[in-house]
Amino acid sequence: MTDWTKGAGWINGEIVPINEAKIGVTDWGLTHSDITYDVAPLWKGALFRLDDYLTRFEQSMAALHMDVGMDRDAIKDALISTIRQTGFQDAYVSMVASRGSPMIPGSRDPRDCANHFYGWVVPYVYVIPKEKAAKGATMWVSETARRIPVDSVNPRAKNYHWGDFTQALFEAKGRGFDTGCVLDHDDNMTEGPGFNVFIIKDGKAITSDHGVLHGISRRTVLEICKEMGIETETRPLPLKEFMEADEVFLSTSGGGVTPIRRVKDRTFSNDAPGQVTMQLYERFHEWLMRDDLRTPV
Ligand SMILES: Cc1ncc(COP(=O)(O)O)c(C=O)c1O
The missing domain is CATH 3.20.10.10 (D-amino Acid Aminotransferase, subunit A, domain 2)
Structure with a gap:
């Protein structure tokens, strides 16, 4: 049976256990830190101020000239279905937009990259225990x-x-x-x-x-x-x-x-x-x- 107890990731429309959630080695999110993200808290079965976190995430993407091809509802759906898969009541819910890899191999032009969204959910994280x-x-x-x-x-x-x-x-x-x-x-x-x-x-x-x-x-x-x-x-x-x-x-x-x-x-x-x-x-x-x-x- 699949183990969801450590969390889950949403990548390309698929929900997978957290340790199977991976991005490619040529992704500029990884090679250039060309990436933005946000984290909304799931607290006792509900996301707190979700729309405020999504607004900030959208502003971050706009500031970095990123378009992941998903609107707010699609991102919400992705996050909520990932949370449901884990069954968590309290969680760290991460949404990420990465520059992606160049569609033209070897290109150094950020506009040639395939921006993409992924999300991941793990048990609630305290910055200080x-x-x-x-x-x-x-x-x-x-x-x-x-x-x-x-x-x-x-x-x-x-x-x-x-x-x-x-x-x-x-x-x-x-x-x-x-x-x-x-x-x-x-x-x-x-x-x-x-x-x-x-x-x-x-x-x-x-x-x-x-x-x-x-x-x-x-x-x-x-x-x-x-x-x-x-x-x-x-x-x-x-x-x-x-x-x-x-x-x-x-x-x-x-x-x-x-x-x-x-x-x-x-x-x-x-x-x-x-x-x-x-x-x-x-x-x-x-x-x-x-x-x-x-x-x-
Ligand atoms: C650098 C930095 N400052 C401040 C915060 C606090 O922001 P928020 O209250 O939205 O979690 C965070 C949260 O991750 C952060 O990474």
């Missing part, structure tokens, strides 16, 4: 890698250019930290592998606006702040100001609001998740169950 996040996680700020400049790779088109994050993760893990993040070339906090970064200072929630992916969870947090009467600022966030925050947390589709209790040698909110952070965490979980934001599978 749940047990660690519950106590507050620790984060390293890279001292060697800077976020790739926005005029080289646009961070708002979700991408696989993770050289900076991978370097930050090696630094972080080597020093015993749970995760790492990177600054821009002007010493402003940007983001990390799979998350946006927020601080709470004097009751205000502050997060970077420039040089980061506009995360759907980031947007959810900003909307929740509005609902709760918490003032927000989206603007460059200098490292110095960041290190003087009252509270720090991450926003991500892989775990929602994720409290941080330590960044490098600085301890925040008494070495535990912050009070405002926990209010946002609770409210985020309520929003995950809001019928108007859920697409049942």
Whole structure:
């Protein structure tokens, strides 16, 4: 019997077990990182904010001049049938558009490539393991890698250019930290592998606006702040100001609001998740169950 317990992939209209989901070695998605993707969370049997993730995915494809020949409904159908095949209730649901391989062998012209869509679904992924996040996680700020400049790779088109994050993760893990993040070339906090970064200072929630992916969870947090009467600022966030925050947390589709209790040698909110952070965490979980934001599978 086919084993779907590890996940499933949708490739060329076929749904296959995740370890049989493969792309070709000449695909520019692989050879040039010429690829874009998005990840929507499946939470307790429904996709959260699916249309917002699809809108961002469509914008990313347009920014990269990609046409995968599938409209929104076709992509939705592909994702939903793949999820149904797994039977998962909570999952990481990935949609990918790759440049593909040149239709004229040897061509170096990106317009000659056959763009294509594929999707894959695996059990829900937490950017920081749940047990660690519950106590507050620790984060390293890279001292060697800077976020790739926005005029080289646009961070708002979700991408696989993770050289900076991978370097930050090696630094972080080597020093015993749970995760790492990177600054821009002007010493402003940007983001990390799979998350946006927020601080709470004097009751205000502050997060970077420039040089980061506009995360759907980031947007959810900003909307929740509005609902709760918490003032927000989206603007460059200098490292110095960041290190003087009252509270720090991450926003991500892989775990929602994720409290941080330590960044490098600085301890925040008494070495535990912050009070405002926990209010946002609770409210985020309520929003995950809001019928108007859920697409049942
Ligand atoms: C670089 C980067 N920043 C931020 C995020 C958070 O975005 P979202 O809240 O849409 O998951 C992600 C998510 O994968 C990411 O890869």
